[in-house]
Amino acid sequence: MSLYDDAVSVLTAHDGGGPQQEGLRRDYLEHLAAHRDGMWKACGAGHLTASALVIDPERGRVLLTLHRKLRMWLQMGGHCEPGDTTLAAAALREATEESGIAGLALLPGGPVRLDRHPIPAPCHRHLDVQYAATATAGAVEQISEESLDLRWFPYDEVAGVADASVVRLLESTRVRLALGA
Numbered sequence: 001m002s003l004y005d006d007a008v009s010v011l012t013a014h015d016g017g018g019p020q021q022e023g024l025r026r027d028y029l030e031h032l033a034a035h036r037d038g039m040w041k042a043c044g045a046g047h048l049t050a051s052a053l054v055i056d057p058e059r060g061r062v063l064l065t066l067h068r069k070l071r072m073w074l075q076m077g078g079h080c081e082p083g084d085t086t087l088a089a090a091a092l093r094e095a096t097e098e099s100g101i102a103g104l105a106l107l108p109g110g111p112v113r114l115d116r117h118p119i120p121a122p123c124h125r126h127l128d129v130q131y132a133a134t135a136t137a138g139a140v141e142q143i144s145e146e147s148l149d150l151r152w153f154p155y156d157e158v159a160g161v162a163d164a165s166v167v168r169l170l171e172s173t174r175v176r177l178a179l180g181a
């Protein structure tokens with residue numbers, strides 16, 4: 001199965017809850033149907049990206065990166081690459097590369113949320129498929145070239161440093177954790 005096929009399968013099965021998430025799910029599927037290259041950065045109409053919010057549920061905290069280009073505190077994530085076989089693998093690769101933490105594990109149940117956001121040229125629009133990953137006890141982060149800083153934030157401090165999309169991702173992640181899924 002190709003990454004494109006995996007994305008269609010994941011999005012077809014995704015139930016993010018609520019009309020806004022359902023609308024995004026349909027938009028993503030329509031985008032892929034119209035753009036066979038819709039997985040890749042080269043697609044001028046926008047493209048899917050994969051991200052993962054790195055969390056430490058035992059300590060009630062989340063690891064955010066101060067993105068070098070955007071100068072915003074964000075979850076780890078980015079563009080799919082030719083070696084990625086699934087969206088989940090792309091999200092986990094990005095989270096591992098950008099956090100420097102080995103042994104991250106995605107929460108079961110597929111993507112936590114979908115989020116569409118504009119990005120400065122040349123990318124223009126990201127259709128982000130958002131996962132969450134747990135860090136192992138004692139995990140030590142290491143700043144990558146894509147980041148100005150990495151920092152653990154208690155859950156209740158995220159709204160003060162990050163934008164609304166990260167806050168929504170954290171809220172949805174905490175719901176998934178509470179449900180044990």
